[in-house]
Amino acid sequence: MEGFLTGYFTLWFLVLATSTLLFWVRRRPAPAPLAAPLPPVSILIAARNEEAAIARCLAAIRQLSYPPELVEVLLGDDASTDQTRAVAEQAMQGYKGRFRCLTITETLGSARGKANVLAHLARVATSEFFFITDADIAVPAGWIQALLPFARPEVGTVTGLTVVHGPRLFDRLQGLDWLQSLGLVQVVSDLGRPVTAMGNNMLVTRAAYEATGGYEQLPFSVTEDFELFRAVLARGFTFRNVYRPEALAFSLPIGTPRRLLHQRRRWLRGVEALPWWLQSGLIFYAMFYPLLLVLAWVAGPLAALSVLGIKIALQGLLAYGCYRRAGLRMPWHLLPAFELYTVALTLGLAVFRLLPVSFDWKGRLYQ
Template identity: 25%
Template structure:
């Protein structure tokens, strides 16, 4: 039995090493997008679903107002998702010269207790139905943007005749252990996202920074057949569009395109967020990412099992420590290269020491994402 476990553990590590090397190579090959001299001219509709975001709305609107993209070429549509704070009032009272702002209330379309799977998808769909733009850009209410954010997205769209664009996301406010841990974890995910999209290896993205053609959204039926899933307004939609236009899905690797978002405030909120992300794993139509996630999960379970077994046999402890070192050496060059792009290389000194925490959270979030429940924005969602 012990020999079999050793073999499987080692096998998972070898396959994982090959996978991470593949991602690293793809990330390095992906060129940074250089904006052409020709100014883009596509009309953009920025869609934001907001629930209880009163503390973020003023900064959000200011950041959108400060975009260098011509004011007559973009609009902002914010859909209030049954907020219980002053979000709706702020959307009505705040005004910024030149900013085309539409504020919609989801309660006018869907009641709070309606039996729908995802209020966020319904809010985004409501916004798209009201949108005048040819290009839909989605983000979150707690995000901040480079002044050239929309310009870079529009330029990528026009240069590639894109149907779907995944773009970079990171965290601001890296002053606590939790925020540093989240940032490093997210850097890994962003590198994998860019690599997988570039190589058409599997579908992956983040809803805080997406763009897709409005006509493509309708052509694939929007959120139909995935609207019963609480999460997945990003990756599940992406794969629907990818199946229709496999050569027209891109990752925008450009520093101007980076969106910064707020990390979870506490460990409970963090775990609920990650459980929410993990909850859609068995709903992926793209089975390629399912096998990647399964490999990662099984490898982490092996680390936990080996650590538990080490209480009875010191050989297990030696094996776990050696393979943990191998894991760090495998991942570090890849994550470091991504950190350089995001200007967060200074955080890499913490990377080796946070490995045990990362293993524990991966196992816990993966298990509860499949069999548990989570809370998000004051709503309790069961699997």
């Protein structure tokens, strides 16, 4: 048993150290200048009961440095029961670009929920570039210029960078979780292996979207961004991930641990559709804490604490690289609390996954 544990933790640390090194040393070329004349773009936002968040989202849209006369903003009101539409229309009064708010009542093909809203918006969009974000996201001023240069004819999706931002400890732990996870995704993506796209900060070209038949032709999924990403790749397009400060958007945090579990349960649907080698890697990664308990029982608490200390140090180096590349300040003091957060979230999600209960997202239940 001791030999097995030694081999596991040695390999675990080797993988993490290699990932950290690759993230630090990989040189990613700066985007080429945008060609003149600048093209028009469409921004697609699905909103359901977002009266508390939509004004912040649209205020960020209004601050974009891209010429507003080249921007159309399409907001899909997904059967909201609050004042989402009224708040949105008030927030966009006087906007120099084009703004439309569509009330979504019909279903297109197999699309449901957010996918159905985006299917409707894509049908009325007039440009060749669909910039997709969420109602709880504030995009940066240079968002369009950060993603658009990567949208070459062979590139179907371009994914930006998103971090959770909020004042509470719970909020900041979510931010550290997001940024570090996206750093690991970037490492794999830099090696040319597709992982996923992120539908709150994503560019999809019209050519790639229409090649899939649109959301109305895709199998329904609660992780609609991942389903579209897979379909775009299957049609022969490639992808780009942009881990740069100018592509960094800020998400509102999930308010409670219960809501966080529902969010992650939804994301787990996408994880369950990943290639076997990625799923195997995630299982290998997640076995750390169960085997750490075994190590404490076999070799004693001091050995387990030593291994945990090495983990915190290596993850800290990766996190520092992630924050540095995103143009943010590294919160070193969060690292011990982040271990407790990770354990609690992993255990909670494992139990939630096994229970025969539905999960709630935007007021709708999914199995």
